[in-house]
Amino acid sequence: MADKKKLPLAKPLITSWQWHATLFSILSDDDNAKKWIYSNYIQLRCYDIEERWTGDTILLTDMMPGSSSLKQCPYLMFSLMTEAQIKSYCGNIIDFIIKTIDLGGYVYGVFDEAKILCNAEVDYKFPHELFIYGYNRDKEEFYVGDFTFTDKYSHNTVSFADVERGYEVITEQDDHIFKDDYKGGRGLYVIIKNTDVPTYDLDIELVKQNLKEYLNSIDSKNHFRMMRNRFNDTTFGIKVYDRVLAQIDKQLHKEEPDFDIRALHVMYDHKALMLERIKYLMNNGFLKYNQQIIDEYATVVDNMLAARNLLLKISINGDIEASHRFKTYLDAAKEKEIGILFKVIAELED
Amino acid sequence: MDKDQITKKLEEVILDVMPEIDSVNMNASIVNEYGINSVSIIKIIVAAEEKFDVSFTDYELALSSYDTFADLAATVAEKL
Numbered sequence: 001m002a003d004k005k006k007l008p009l010a011k012p013l014i015t016s017w018q019w020h021a022t023l024f025s026i027l028s029d030d031d032n033a034k035k036w037i038y039s040n041y042i043q044l045r046c047y048d049i050e051e052r053w054t055g056d057t058i059l060l061t062d063m064m065p066g067s068s069s070l071k072q073c074p075y076l077m078f079s080l081m082t083e084a085q086i087k088s089y090c091g092n093i094i095d096f097i098i099k100t101i102d103l104g105g106y107v108y109g110v111f112d113e114a115k116i117l118c119n120a121e122v123d124y125k126f127p128h129e130l131f132i133y134g135y136n137r138d139k140e141e142f143y144v145g146d147f148t149f150t151d152k153y154s155h156n157t158v159s160f161a162d163v164e165r166g167y168e169v170i171t172e173q174d175d176h177i178f179k180d181d182y183k184g185g186r187g188l189y190v191i192i193k194n195t196d197v198p199t200y201d202l203d204i205e206l207v208k209q210n211l212k213e214y215l216n217s218i219d220s221k222n223h224f225r226m227m228r229n230r231f232n233d234t235t236f237g238i239k240v241y242d243r244v245l246a247q248i249d250k251q252l253h254k255e256e257p258d259f260d261i262r263a264l265h266v267m268y269d270h271k272a273l274m275l276e277r278i279k280y281l282m283n284n285g286f287l288k289y290n291q292q293i294i295d296e297y298a299t300v301v302d303n304m305l306a307a308r309n310l311l312l313k314i315s316i317n318g319d320i321e322a323s324h325r326f327k328t329y330l331d332a333a334k335e336k337e338i339g340i341l342f343k344v345i346a347e348l349e350d
Numbered sequence: 351m352d353k354d355q356i357t358k359k360l361e362e363v364i365l366d367v368m369p370e371i372d373s374v375n376m377n378a379s380i381v382n383e384y385g386i387n388s389v390s391i392i393k394i395i396v397a398a399e400e401k402f403d404v405s406f407t408d409y410e411l412a413l414s415s416y417d418t419f420a421d422l423a424a425t426v427a428e429k430l
Contacts, residue, residue: 152387302409309411312389316396325408 005101006134006143008193013276014041014269015153016262018129018146019067022108022191025131025145026076030195033075038277039203040065042210043220044270046243046263047234052127052176059247061240061263063270064220067177070108070191074200077192080178082185093167093188094160097142098135100190107132109188110175111166113148116158127174132163204286204348207277211345213237215338240267241334245326248311252323259315261308268304271333275301278344287347297340303333351430353423356402360423363397376420381413388413398422404429 012024027033046061071078081096090096097107114126126148133155134143141157158166172178175186213220217237235243244263251258275297281287282294307329314322351359361374371384380386386394391413395406404426416422 152389154387302412305412306408309388309392310408312392313396313408313411316393329408 002102003138004134004136007101007104007106009133009145009155012153013037014273015147016266016269017062017067018131019070020063020269021145021147021153022106022129022131023069023073023076025133026106026191026193027073027195030075030193032195032198032200033073034280035198035202036074036200037273038280039200039206040069040210041270041273042207042277043214043236044240044267045220045234045236046240047232052174056258058260059244059263061244061266063266063273070189075193075195077190077194079190079192080187081190082187086188093164096188097132097163098137101132101135105190105192107188108177108191109167110170110177111163112169112174113146113166116148116162116166125169125174127170127176129177130158130163130166202284202286207281208345208348211341211348215341215345238334238338241330245330248326249323252314252320257320259311261311261315264304264308264311268301268308271297271301271304271337274337274341278340281344281348287344293340293343296336300333300337300340303329303336307333351427353427356423356427356430357420359401360398360419360426363401364394364419367394367397374419376423377418380416380418380422386413391416394422398426402426402430 009025010028010030012021013028014024015021024037027037041063043064044061045064045066046059048057049060050056051058065072070076086093086096090099100107108129108131110127111130112125113128113130114124116130128146128148131145132142133145135141136143136157139157140160142160142163143155144158145153145155147153170186172184172186177189178185178187210220212218214237217235217239219234219236221234221236244267247263251260275294278287278297279294282289307326310322310325310329314320357376361376364374365371368384368390375383378384380391392411395411399405406425406429410425415425
C-alpha cells in the first residue's frame with residue numbers, strides 16, 4: 001500500500017447534486033465520456049418530495065438521468081459492496097476504502113456528516129453522500145468531495161476516524177442510496193473509470209428527441225417504466241421554469257422564509273451544460289458555427305445565474321421585496337431558450 | 351472618495367466578512383488566495399453595498415466578474 005494516493009479528478013462541469021458532481025469530477029475531461037454526457041442531461045424534471053432528515057417538502061429538480069446516472073453511464077463501472085462483503089474482504093471500512101483506491105476505485109456512499117463535521121457528540125444525524133477519491137496514511141485522512149464542508153461543492157480532507165464514525169451510525173433506514181435502489185441494507189459503492197475503449201457515440205437522434213421532449217414538456221419517465229414508475233406529479237421540460245418560480249414565491253413568503261437554492265442551481269447548471277453542448281455540436285460539425293447563437297444562449301445562462309445569486313443575496317440581506325425580479329429573469333431565460341433550441345432542432349433535422 | 355479611500359474601506363468590509371484572514375492583498379486571486387466562492391463573494395458585496403451605500407445589479411453578483419478584490423473596488427468606484 002502506498003502512503004498517499006489521489007485518483008485523477010477533473011473540474012466538474014456541473015455540481016448541482018452530489019451524483020452529478022461525482023460523475024463530472026471523474027469524467028468531465030474525457031473525450032469519450034463527453035459523447036455520452038452531451039447526449040444526455042437535456043430533459044429537466046421536478047416533483048415534490050419530503051426531505052428525509054428535515055421532514056420539509058422540497059421541489060426536487062434534476063436533469064435526466066438523475067441519481068441513477070452513476071449506474072447507467074457506460075463509462076463508469078459502478079459496483080455495490082454490502083457491509084458483509086466489506087467486512088469479510090477487509091475487516092473494516094478504512095482498509096476497504098484504501099484498498100479500493102489502490103485498485104483505482106473511487107468510493108461513494110452515505111455517511112453521517114454531522115458526526116464528521118462536529119467533534120462533539122451531537123444528537124442528530126445528517127446522512128449525505130460522500131465521494132472519496134484518495135487517502136494519506138501518514139495524516140490518517142481521506143480526500144473527499146462534498147457540499148457539506150463549505151457553502152458549495154469542494155474538495156476537502158476528512159480523518160479516517162471521522163469517516164469510520166460517520167459510517168457506523170448510519171442505519172439501513174438512513175442509507176437512502178441503498179433504499180433508492182430497492183435493496184435495503186448497508187454498504188458502499190465502488191466507481192471505476194472505464195473510458196479507454198469508446199463504447200458510446202454522440203447520439204444525435206437522442207439529442208433531438210430529448211430537446212423535443214424538453215421543449216414540449218413531455219413526460220420522459222414513460223421511457224423508463226420498466227425500471228421505475230413510482231413518481232407522480234412530475235413536471236417536465238420547459239414547464240419546470242413555471243413550477244420553480246411558483247416554488248420560490250411560496251418558500252420566500254412563508255412565515256419563516258426558506259432560502260433553498262437547489263432548484264435554481266440545477267436550472268443554472270442545466271443552462272451552463274446546454275451552452276457547452278451547443279458549442280460541442282458546433283465544434284464537431286453537427287451544427288454550423290454560429291457565434292450569435294452562442295452569445296444569445298449565454299444570456300440564458302446569465303439570467304439563470306442572476307436568479308440563483310438573487311436568492312443567495314436575499315438569504316443574506318433578507319430583502320424579500322426583491323423577489324419580484326425572479327419572474328423577470330426566468331421569463332427572459334425561458335423565452336430566449338425556447339427560440340434558440342427550436343433553431344438547434346431545425347438545423348439538426350436538416 | 352478617492353481610490354485609496356475606497357480600497358481602505360473595502361479592506362475593512364472584507365476583514366469583517368472574513369475574520370479568519372489577517373490582511374487583504376487587493377491584487378491576489380480571490381479564488382486561489384482566499385478561497386472565495388459564489389456564496390462568499392455575495393456576502394462581501396452585500397456588506398459593501400451597506401458600507402458604501404451603493405447597489406449592485408444581480409448580474410454583478412457573479413463570482414466570475416471578479417478576479418481580484420481590486421476588480422470589486424473598481425466596480426464600487428463606478429457606482430460612487
